[in-house]
Amino acid sequence: QNIEGKTAFVTGGASGIGLGIAKALLGAGMNVVIADIRDDHLAEAGEELGSPDRVLALKLDITDRDAYAKAADEAQARFGNIHILVNNAGVGVVGPTELATYADWDWLMNVNLGGVINGIVTVLPRMVAHGEGGHIVSTASMSGVMPHPGATIYVTTKGAVVSMMESMRGELEGRGIICSAFCPGAVATNIQKSQETRPADLSDTGYGQADKRRQQAGDMSHLFQTKEEVGQRVLRGILADELYILTHSEFRPGIEDRAAAMVAAVPDLPENEEYKATFAMLFRN
Ligand code: NAI
Structure with a gap:
């Protein structure tokens, strides 16, 4: 896949993983739009990225659907068609499930899942219409593919x-649009500042502050990958059309256990051939 000279739209592109991805795509010769809710991150990222002729920094709250469409218009006005959409902006707060209020659920669902939905509704029809092929990468997490007790809201968004x-992917690849789920392990970013962008009408409830486990674990930052490492990983995943883009080998046992448990749960019943044929047509089996 030749991405040089094409255009990428990266949400949450002004910090952390999104900025790492923006850097990698810029290095591969793309035009890159970074869309982010934080002015300070946008200003810092602009400095870090340089290349003003191939970078467009846009202020965008991905939960605002009208603003998302305007941002996509602006991106197209500057660079033409969008070929890569990186649904990356997200917030991370974890806590005990019984303390999670509707405000906690709504905030995380609106940003981490709603923001991805808004990206797809806004950009996918444009990608299909221009017909030049495309790629949608959505930043999920290892928390989207294996159990993460104490992070119920977050895993719900990421699993989705x-x-x-x-x-x-199965629906769109025949039309030249590839979808990938990016599932990083721990990366050094600003995600610990997530609460700062929480909307006032979904104000803090104490859910996140009650997360004693994370606090007791102390400083783990020396174990984290860098944004540049994961940015390069995403670039390789895009170039190789990978469905799952993973960063950490340490999660192999958890992934194997989950897959094995699921296989073991398949009932040992005689198979109905008509059912099999019908559903093989509808599902990807
Ligand atoms: P980060 O906080 O450094 O970057 C996220 C960016 O998204 C920030 O610049 C923030 O201003 C922006 N953002 C937040 N809400 C927004 C909104 N409503 N509209 C537009 N922009 C918004 O954090 P990080 O870690 O780089 O997070 C990026 C993604 O990676 C998230 O989806 C997160 O869940 C995911 N992730 C992070 C991991 C980590 O260890 N840091 C591990 C697994 C997944």
């Missing part, structure tokens, strides 16, 4: 994103 990419 993985399922979206898996199913959309």
Whole structure:
């Protein structure tokens, strides 16, 4: 796949993983739009990225559907068609499930899942219409593919994103649009500042502050990958059309256990051939 000279739209592109991805795509010769809710991150990222002729920094709250469409218009006005959409902006707060209020659920669902939905509704029809092929990468997490007790809301959003990419891939690849679920492990970013962009009407409830486990684990930052490492990983995943883009080998046992448990749960019943044929047509089996 030749991406040089084409255009990428990266949400949450002004910090952390999104900025790492923006850097990698810029290095591969793309035009890159970074769309982010934070002015300070946008200003810092602009400095870090340089290349003003191939970078467009846009302020965007991905939960605002009208603003998303305007941002896509602006991107197209500057660079033409969008070929790569990176649904990356997200917030991370974890806590005990019984303390999670509707405000906590709504905030995380609106950004981490709603933002991806808004990206797809806004950009996918444009990608299909221009017919030049495309790629949609959505940043989920290892929390989207294996159990992460104490992070119920977060895993709900990330699991949904993985399922979206898996199913959309089967639907769209015949039309030259590839979908990938990016599932990183821990990366050094600003995600700990997530609460700062929480909307006032979904104000803090104490859910996140009650997360004692994470606090007791202390500083783990020396174990984290860098944004540049994961940015390069995503670039390789895009170039190789990978469905799952993973960053950490340490999660192999968890992935194997989950897959094995699912296989073991398949009932040992005689198979109905008509059922099999019908559903093989509808599902990807
Ligand atoms: P980050 O906080 O450094 O970057 C996220 C960016 O998204 C920030 O610049 C923030 O301003 C922006 N953002 C937040 N809400 C937004 C909104 N409503 N509209 C537009 N922009 C918004 O954090 P990080 O870690 O780089 O997060 C990126 C993605 O990676 C998230 O989806 C996160 O869930 C995911 N992730 C992060 C991991 C990590 O260890 N840091 C691990 C697995 C997944």
